[in-house]
Every structure is written in structure tokens, then in C-alpha cells.
Amino acid sequence: MEYLVTFAKGKTIRVHSDSERLARRHAEIIVNNADARGRDATLAEQAYKDAGEVVSVEPVS
Amino acid sequence: MANYVVEMNRTGSTSQSVGSWVADATRPRRLKFHDITFGSEATPADAAILYKAQRCTTAGTVTSVTPAPADPADAATESDAGENASAEPTYTSGLIMLSEAVNQRATFRWVATPGREIVTPATASNGLGFQTPTISTGTPVVTVRIHCEEQ
Numbered sequence: 001m002e003y004l005v006t007f008a009k010g011k012t013i014r015v016h017s018d019s020e021r022l023a024r025r026h027a028e029i030i031v032n033n034a035d036a037r038g039r040d041a042t043l044a045e046q047a048y049k050d051a052g053e054v055v056s057v058e059p060v061s
Numbered sequence: 062m063a064n065y066v067v068e069m070n071r072t073g074s075t076s077q078s079v080g081s082w083v084a085d086a087t088r089p090r091r092l093k094f095h096d097i098t099f100g101s102e103a104t105p106a107d108a109a110i111l112y113k114a115q116r117c118t119t120a121g122t123v124t125s126v127t128p129a130p131a132d133p134a135d136a137a138t139e140s141d142a143g144e145n146a147s148a149e150p151t152y153t154s155g156l157i158m159l160s161e162a163v164n165q166r167a168t169f170r171w172v173a174t175p176g177r178e179i180v181t182p183a184t185a186s187n188g189l190g191f192q193t194p195t196i197s198t199g200t201p202v203v204t205v206r207i208h209c210e211e212q
Contacts, residue, residue, distance in 0.1 A: 014125035022122040026147040
């Protein structure tokens with residue numbers, strides 16, 4: 001199942017996961033890594049720097 | 062029978078996969094992997110990294126990456142790819158398709174002999190997962206680039 005996770009500042013990320021809970025957790029990890037690793041984060045993670053809290057997780061397929 | 066390309070990357074982890082590429086859950090098709098490159102774009106350093114490609118039966122929890130058609134005239138893929146796993150794909154024990162030990166400074170490319178591609182079944186969520194189960198030191202960012210034909 002694919003989920004669209006939306007953050008407080010409007011950024012979104014698409015996540016493949018078996019559950020909504022894991023999708024939300026995955027999104028939180030991405031943001032945490034981006035904030036913690038700074039320039040050492042992967043480019044994909046850097047795109048989510050300061051994205052804020054997860055506000056919604058919606059299935060898209 | 063279109064060809065697609067995906068790039069996956071993540072901060073190297075010995076316990077969490079770089080990513081996976083699997084058949085769609087509702088519209089599964091066979092995937093024929095024919096060109097795979099492993100490498101690291103981190104600041105050059107000496108670390109031994111073992112890259113593996115192994116058959117899997119679930120995608121795990123991954124950030125979605127859309128496979129790009131190699132020919133823009135082709136339709137969007139039905140398959141599902143993702144990077145930066147936070148929950149692992151379900152790997153099939155023993156079915157390791159590639160296992161290559163490479164220095165962090167090096168890049169490894171595998172190209173299938175024509176007709177000898179790595180084929181995964183048209184079964185929901187079956188495909189390949191890509192891992193770095195051994196990194197001798199550090200957590201370098203690693204990248205896997207994959208070319209695949211969907212049938």
C-alpha cells in the first residue's frame with residue numbers, strides 16, 4: 001500500500017508500507033535524519049529538513 | 062516490455078536496506094533486472110562495503126521512488142520501487158542474486174549477459190531488495206542504480 005504523508009509545513013512524501021503506522025514512522029525518521037545529519041543527510045532526506053510534524057497519512061493506492 | 066531506471070540511496074546501514082523494487086500488489090508483472098550499479102558518493106574514505114541483491118516478497122517500508130521509463134514514449138511503470146528502508150522487505154532466505162564486496166572509493170557495475178537477466182515473478186510484491194549488510198567503518202551514503210525491464 002502506498003501512503004501520502006503530509007507534514008505541518010506542507011511538504012509531502014510518498015511511502016510504501018504495510019501499515020499506516022509504519023508509513024508515519026518512516027516519514028518521521030526521514031525528517032529526524034534530515035534535521036540531525038544536516039549536510040551529511042542524503043539528498044532525499046535534505047529535501048525534508050524542517051518539514052515539521054506529520055499531520056496526515058492518507059492511502060493513495 | 063518497457064525498460065525503467067531507478068536510483069536509490071540512503072545513509073549506509075548494515076541492518077536497513079537501501080531499497081527494494083517489487084511487482085505491484087494489484088497489477089503484478091515480471092521484472093527483468095539487467096544492469097545494476099553500486100557505489101558511494103560520500104567523502105572518499107576506506108571502508109569495505111558488501112552490497113547484496115536478494116529476492117524479497119514484500120517491499121518493506123520505503124520512500125517511494127518512481128521508476129523512470131528509459132524511453133519517454135513508454136507508459137508509467139506498474140511496479141513499485143522505494144529507497145531508504147525503515148522496515149525491511151521480507152527477504153527469501155538463500156536467494157541472493159548478487160553479493161559484491163567493494164571499497165567505498167570504488168563503484169561496481171553488474172550487467173546481465175543478454176538473456177540471462179535476474180527475473181522476478183509476476184506475483185504481488187515479489188522483487189529484489191538491495192542491502193549493505195557489511196560496512197567496515199562509518200555510515201557512508203550509498204547509491205544503487207538499477208535498470209529493469211517490465212513484462
